Amino acid sequence: GAVVSQHPSRVICKSGTSVKIECRSLDFQATTMFWYRQFPKQSLMLMATSNEGSKATYEQGVEKDKFLINHASLTLSTLTVTSAHPEDSSFYICSARGGGWAGELFFGEGSRLTVL
Amino acid sequence: GQQVMQIPQYQHVQEGEDFTTYCNSSTTLSNIQWYKQRPGGHPVFLIQLVKSGEVKKQKRLTFQFGEAKKNSSLHITATQTTDVGTYFCRAPIQGAQKLVFGQGTRLTINP
Numbered sequence: 001g002a003v004v005s006q007h008p009s010r011v012i013c014k015s016g017t018s019v020k021i022e023c024r025s026l027d028f029q030a031t032t033m034f035w036y037r038q039f040p041k042q043s044l045m046l047m048a049t050s051n052e053g054s055k056a057t058y059e060q061g062v063e064k065d066k067f068l069i070n071h072a073s074l075t076l077s078t079l080t081v082t083s084a085h086p087e088d089s090s091f092y093i094c095s096a097r098g099g100g101w102a103g104e105l106f107f108g109e110g111s112r113l114t115v116l
Numbered sequence: 117g118q119q120v121m122q123i124p125q126y127q128h129v130q131e132g133e134d135f136t137t138y139c140n141s142s143t144t145l146s147n148i149q150w151y152k153q154r155p156g157g158h159p160v161f162l163i164q165l166v167k168s169g170e171v172k173k174q175k176r177l178t179f180q181f182g183e184a185k186k187n188s189s190l191h192i193t194a195t196q197t198t199d200v201g202t203y204f205c206r207a208p209i210q211g212a213q214k215l216v217f218g219q220g221t222r223l224t225i226n227p
Contacts, residue, residue: 041222042219042220043204043217043218043219043220044159044204044217046214046216093158093159095159104149104161104164105149105151105159105161105206106161107158107159107160108158109157109158110157110158
């Protein structure tokens with residue numbers, strides 16, 4: 001199957017700093033990528049849909065100024081958590097669609113963010 | 117609003133026992149997908165069901181899509197320790213080009 005790479009896998013930062021997470025599709029072009037957030041023992045909550053060359057579409061309740069998404073190329077989307085706070089600590093996972101709007105998702109390895 | 121309900125939330129079995137997780141919707145689903153997430157890992161696509169009454173098998177895993185396309189199940193026969201993880205269904209929200217995940221069923225196994 002398709003490969004999606006996410007980096008970094010773990011990051012610890014101080015409160016108030018910004019953290020950037022990268023998501024790359026390694027062997028296919030992804031015009032659309034999705035960013036999820038997952039709390040321990042809970043389901044995946046869609047944060048935003050990242051579209052190449054245009055603004056991301058954010059889900060209700062997700063602050064677009066806090067979670068900046070950039071999808072500058074067909075193989076790279078980035079999520080920047082700005083002015084991070086301890087409550088932003090979570091597991092962030094990106095994914096890219098295999099084909100069609102209801103196609104299977106290929107997930108990155110995830111990034112575990114801990115804000116001190 | 118429409119959502120996909122997944123049960124049970126947790127299931128603990130003895131190795132060798134069977135396991136089943138269910139996803140139910142109040143409305144007809146065009147398709148449903150199943151994913152597995154190992155502890156500490158990321159979700160991995162298992163299968164997609166599209167047809168009414170469809171049954172697909174992957175070794176010890178059997179996936180079913182209900183006749184009314186409102187429910188689906190994943191059944192594992194004779195569980196092994198490698199089956200440990202959380203199983204999620206994913207299905208479209210009616211009227212929107214968006215799919216949502218069920219709450220997941222976390223499977224733990226006593227060897």
